[in-house]
Amino acid sequence: MFTISVARLKNAPAEQRRYLLSGGVEPFPGPGGELVRILAPVELDLSVTNAGDFLWAVGEVSATVGLSCSRCIGEYTARTTGRFEEKYRLHGGADEEGNEIPYAADEIDFTEHVIESLVLSLPMKPLCKENCLGLCQYCGQDLNTGDCSCRVDKGDPRLSVLKDLFTGKEGGGGGGGTEK
Numbered sequence: 001m002f003t004i005s006v007a008r009l010k011n012a013p014a015e016q017r018r019y020l021l022s023g024g025v026e027p028f029p030g031p032g033g034e035l036v037r038i039l040a041p042v043e044l045d046l047s048v049t050n051a052g053d054f055l056w057a058v059g060e061v062s063a064t065v066g067l068s069c070s071r072c073i074g075e076y077t078a079r080t081t082g083r084f085e086e087k088y089r090l091h092g093g094a095d096e097e098g099n100e101i102p103y104a105a106d107e108i109d110f111t112e113h114v115i116e117s118l119v120l121s122l123p124m125k126p127l128c129k130e131n132c133l134g135l136c137q138y139c140g141q142d143l144n145t146g147d148c149s150c151r152v153d154k155g156d157p158r159l160s161v162l163k164d165l166f167t168g169k170e171g172g173g174g175g176g177g178t179e180k
């Protein structure tokens with residue numbers, strides 16, 4: 001799917017070709033370790049240049065991914081774009097800086113680089129929205145959909161003390177002075 005033939009480009013110095021590719025990608029682990037699902041075909045806008053000693057490939061990757069929010073664990077959909085640059089040598093064994101680069105075969109598969117660039121484009125801690133309230137740490141209620149009662153009780157210690165006092169008085173049967 002992300003494989004192109006460069007057999008002719010390899011023999012065409014200074015030439016540049018552009019390839020618009022798309023395809024499916026299996027779910028893969030994101031930067032936080034959680035599984036990332038691809039919800040629509042991944043698009044790759046690739047340009048490959050014959051730079052004389054090597055082929056120079058630049059890819060722009062866009063995908064619609066399904067992530068789970070790190071606060072409320074809810075599933076949400078996000079659009080993400082990644083980028084990669086790779087060199088494939090035509091002659092010699094290394095580039096100008098002496099870095100080893102792979103030999104350019106007649107066909108090059110970019111799938112690995114597509115996935116890698118997507119992983120790099122994703123957040124370490126995905127959030128369904130900037131101000132996601134997350135889950136109540138006591139009862140697990142999704143606080144985006146409404147407050148739970150334990151949050152009010154335990155969230156503000158002062159309220160809880162007042163409530164205890166009040167119920168204490170009532171329990172004593174005296175009737176509070178504040179009652180009207």
Ligand SMILES: [Zn+2]
Binds near residue numbers: 071072074128129134
């Ligand atoms: Zn969330």
Ligand SMILES: [Zn+2]
Binds near residue numbers: 139140141149
């Ligand atoms: Zn709660």
